[in-house]
């Protein structure tokens with residue numbers, strides 16, 4: 001398996017270092033260049049997005065105003081008011097978000113009427129950056145034009161940006177103005193007040209940076225969306241997670257409410273606002289400004305296949321032990337219709353009913369949806385019972401659509417063992433597995449898929465993350481290293497594992513419910529965790545075909561000797577890419593012999609990238625975001641032998657060019 005090479009240091013060295021001879025062991029692998037294995041799916045590494053931890057509203061979705069349409073159940077949550085402010089809902093401009101405000105100003109020079117929004121744990125303003133303020137407004141019972149002043153405020157109540165708007169119509173109209181921030185402020189607020197005698201009605205008060213991802217008005221925070229794009233994901237699963245299911249059926253994610261004009265997308269309670277009583281977020285709602293159309297657009301922008309997940313008629317089973325939150329199978333027709341309509345929305349021609357809705361929103365070309373998930377973490381007999389009619393109807397209308405089923409909330413146990421055979425029976429295309437486990441589990445499970453049944457559905461590792469409970473589940477280097485080691489097993493089994501996505505993706509440092517998470521942010525900055533870089537290293541080096549890496553005695557490489565390794569071939573780059581994780585503290589000499597190559601093949605070393613840390617508890621923070629980042633690595637080639645000194649506690653990607 002391995003060969004001990006005892007190299008006695010020369011006398012000079014011994015004298016120089018004043019130490020005795022050191023035994024150096026070499027770990028030898030072989031890679032048979034002739035045996036190009038199974039294709040690796042373009043979807044192999046991707047992203048799972050859920051509006052948890054203020055990931056959408058207050059996060060990726062660049063809207064800075066919380067409760068912009070005053071339609072939270074506590075109508076003025078997030079707002080401070082002064083002067084005479086009334087909440088009204090008679091003749092609203094947007095029937096699905098009926099509340100609006102009337103601000104009345106008596107016209108006394110020392111009296112003002114206005115409102116102030118606190119944002120999502122503040123609003124982040126950047127010096128000299130510009131922001132698009134918009135509001136739907138009309139003057140009320142007056143012929144006089146009305147004026148409002150819009151101000152950015154810092155915590156000392158200083159004005160750090162302002163503009164005026166004239167409201168000159170008695171009909172609802174959208175008004176907008178661009179405002180420049182004079183200074184950088186993380187915890188800013190937005191203040192609006194009337195400066196003329198009379199009354200105005202306002203609704204859908206909105207503020208976005210002008211510099212959003214791809215410059216879209218209803219856009220995404222550029223730094224966060226770019227971080228996602230930089231992973232080069234192949235698949236994008238959305239919108240959750242438990243959020244798909246809802247705490248009850250009324251609050252499940254209903255995609256049809258998330259499309260069309262943003263002003264008329266009804267606010268929904270976020271399932272995460274009271275999930276953990278020790279992390280209680282009663283102001284957590286979904287504006288649906290980031291809705292299914294925007295998710296499809298983002299998938300397209302990132303070059304990832306979209307994978308929407310829909311409710312199967314079972315509200316969150318963690319939160320509903322009895323049956324009252326479950327739709328009887330006989331009543332599933334509208335849910336199934338939602339799935340069929342979604343496929344038409346994504347792929348239908350512009351003359352189809354739902355294809356036209358997509359085209360009217362600005363995307364006449366289809367989104368080429370190929371995958372659909374039905375149900376999130378469902379379990380028990382009711383799940384296959386509910387899933388079966390979806391499979392039947394989707395197959396009948398869209399035989400090429402790939403359907404993703406669930407294996408429950410855990411990667412093992414009673415539910416898992418029951419559901420896998422059920423998924424096979426129902427002939428879903430992929431089975432979604434979720435595992436949130438200790439680092440040790442990841443280290444010990446790198447061979448998890450080596451003996452999986454190759455004839456059934458493929459695997460989608462749809463939610464996984466290493467949870468180091470000893471450090472409060474931080475995104476520390478240990479968690480990242482254990483994921484990197486485990487993922488050699490995903491890669492080795494890419495014939496059966498077709499997708500994998502870390503979870504969850506985002507967390508606001510002041511408003512998170514769940515950790516660890518791949519990317520942390522505040523209102524100005526973001527930080528990529530070591531776990532992010534591991535995902536990125538895999539995704540950017542996924543290759544096109546699996547290759548078999550063996551120990552020199554022909555045994556498969558899984559997780560012996562604290563070494564985890566896998567290899568792929570990349571057709572486009574004509575290179576082999578070897579990934580090695582060393583989980584011990586010592587450096588290890590690894591030698592990979594390439595056998596079976598055509599005569600005269602010349603191998604050279606390509607890019608090598610390594611992420612490492614001597615401290616397994618080390619983390620990145622917003623203040624020290626580059627504490628742990630990938631660095632250039634080295635390897636040497638000698639004919640057909642690649643020599644790598646794999647550093648202790650490291651994960652590296654090594655390219656061998658042909």
Ligand code: AHR
Nearest residue numbers: 241242243376377503504
């Ligand atoms: O990723 C966080 C949650 O974990 C998801 O919403 C759910 O699917 C799982 O339980």
